[in-house]
Amino acid sequence: MSDEPGYADQSLYGKSFKAAGAAAARNVVAKVRVQSFAVSIDGYGAGPDQDLQNPLGVRGPELMEWFFHTRLWRRMHGQEDGETGVDNGIVEQGFAGIGAWILGRNMFGPVRGPWPDESWKGWWGEEPPYHAPVFVLTHHPRSPLKMAGGTEFHFVTEGLHAALEQATAAASGRDVRVGGGVSTIRQYLRAGLIDELHLAIRPVLLGSGEHLLRDIDLRALGYECAKYVPGERAFHVFLRKAA
Numbered sequence: 001m002s003d004e005p006g007y008a009d010q011s012l013y014g015k016s017f018k019a020a021g022a023a024a025a026r027n028v029v030a031k032v033r034v035q036s037f038a039v040s041i042d043g044y045g046a047g048p049d050q051d052l053q054n055p056l057g058v059r060g061p062e063l064m065e066w067f068f069h070t071r072l073w074r075r076m077h078g079q080e081d082g083e084t085g086v087d088n089g090i091v092e093q094g095f096a097g098i099g100a101w102i103l104g105r106n107m108f109g110p111v112r113g114p115w116p117d118e119s120w121k122g123w124w125g126e127e128p129p130y131h132a133p134v135f136v137l138t139h140h141p142r143s144p145l146k147m148a149g150g151t152e153f154h155f156v157t158e159g160l161h162a163a164l165e166q167a168t169a170a171a172s173g174r175d176v177r178v179g180g181g182v183s184t185i186r187q188y189l190r191a192g193l194i195d196e197l198h199l200a201i202r203p204v205l206l207g208s209g210e211h212l213l214r215d216i217d218l219r220a221l222g223y224e225c226a227k228y229v230p231g232e233r234a235f236h237v238f239l240r241k242a243a
């Protein structure tokens with residue numbers, strides 16, 4: 001883990017844990033990070049009408065076109081190819097040093113309201129890419145769900161602070177990544193609980209959907225731009241909460 005938001009070319013499944021160990025040895029304070037969160041030029045983080053056919057909402061995949069070409073994403077899907085440039089380095093860095101995740105219920109899946117049964121296990125198959133405890137914010141209780149590869153989904157009904165407390169405890173000194181979706185990140189931003197926010201700005205217009213920053217005054221909340229990096233398919237902006 002680095003103090004500076006960066007894009008070192010670290011392997012998701014190997015060096016990331018070594019990096020986390022090194023950080024712990026240096027007594028680096030764990031952070032709450034949003035990484036690789038894609039937004040359109042007009043500020044949307046998801047398209048409208050999310051459902052089983054449109055996990056990211058209608059036109060939402062246009063936001064992720066930068067991610068789909070990276071080596072990391074291709075490896076997650078069993079492919080050995082993929083690009084290893086700036087975008088890939090940044091997305092790999094986003095997985096480094098993470099000890100636990102927080103997601104909103106809509107990012108976890110298309111089921112709304114009370115869980116009809118326990119059959120929905122996320123979008124990611126039997127071995128999700130988290131390899132760590134994942135705390136899913138929801139108003140509807142559900143038993144924890146253990147998946148292959150170290151991912152365990154915990155459903156938290158006590159709100160965002162409780163989810164962060166549980167994630168921080170589970171992360172054992174490593175960082176907590178708030179994975180999304182939009183509503184979840186907005187709540188943590190408004191509460192001033194995000195230390196670092198990396199946005200991958202895509203050159204597309206969605207026009208409607210879930211807007212990330214509408215009516216949120218990041219400046220008043222103490223955020224500043226620490227770094228910006230042009231990638232192959234997205235422009236990367238790293239915001240940081242001033243100490």
Ligand SMILES: NC(=O)c1ccc[n+]([C@@H]2O[C@H](COP(=O)([O-])OP(=O)(O)OC[C@H]3O[C@@H](n4cnc5c(N)ncnc54)[C@H](OP(=O)(O)O)[C@@H]3O)[C@@H](O)[C@H]2O)c1
Pocket residue numbers: 036037038039044045046047050055056057060063103104105106107108112113137138139140156157158159160179180181182183184185187210
């Ligand atoms: N652009 C990107 O890089 C990116 C990354 C990740 C995800 N996404 C996309 O973002 C979309 C999802 O975002 P979203 O804004 O619709 O929803 P979300 O943040 O994923 O989830 C919102 C839901 O989580 C539950 N929830 C949220 N806060 C809560 C709280 N404080 N207490 C209890 N429950 C709480 C509520 O569900 P219930 O009341 O129903 O339980 C709420 O409706 C998806 O399309 C996903 O694919 C985009």
